Each structure stands twice: as C-alpha cells, then as structure tokens.
Amino acid sequence: MSAGEGLTLDQVRAELERLVSLANTAERPKPTAINPPDHAMPGHEWTVTEQHPHTTRVHAWVIRTVDDPECANTVYVSTPDSTNPGDDFGCMSPIDARRVAMALIAAADRAEHVTARVTRLEDRRAQ
Secondary structure: OOOOOOOOOOHHHHHHHOOOOOOHHOOOOOOEEOOOOOOOOOOEEEEEEEEEEOOOOEEEEEEEEOOOOOOOOEEEEEOOOOOOOOOOEEEOHHHHHHHHHHHHHHHHHHHHHHHHOOOOOHHHHOO
C-alpha cells in the first residue's frame, strides 16, 4: 500500500495546508502595504488574516513599523481582539516582537505534533 492510499480528502487537504504553512514560514513575508509619508503611520505594514473553521468571521492581525525616526525602533501590533482592530495598536521592542514570533512558531509546531500524536524528544525535557 502506498502512502497516499486510504487517505480521506480532508486528510490530504490538511496535509497540504500543513506543507504550505511550512513553506510560508521559510522566507520573510513581503509587506501587505507600504504606507506613504502622509499616512498617520508611514512605513511597512503586514496584515495576517485567519479564518476559524466553525465561523465565517475573518480575524486580522496588523503589524506595522513606522518610518519616523522617533518611532522607528518599535513594532506596532493590532490583534483581532483590539477594541478597534486595525486601528488600535500595542507597541513592543523588536527584541520582544522576535520573542513573541518565535514562541508562536514553537507553539504551532507543538500543536501540530500533538494533533498528529507524534512525541518529540524535546517534549520530554525536564522542566
């Protein structure tokens, strides 16, 4: 029996989504928009949308950097849970933004392994 026999269409789709998500993390994404100098927050902007499987609502994260020298060393993040998503931003240092990004990657990796029921050696590390 080959590896693909006996798989449901949903299983094949789930595996394709997993492979695409891995491919999408291999390279830094290009900005979704570059806000011009006359914009309230001129600079680069990345919008990441997510759709939950049991709802039609689309959630968006907006991440910005600002070209103004006084604010250039800050990453601005608007989450779907913000009071006004896309308009209300929290700010963090680039170091903290990298730490959050790495924690999200680690958590996503862990969730995929748990879902696949694959135990990794690092999951058994003593705390």
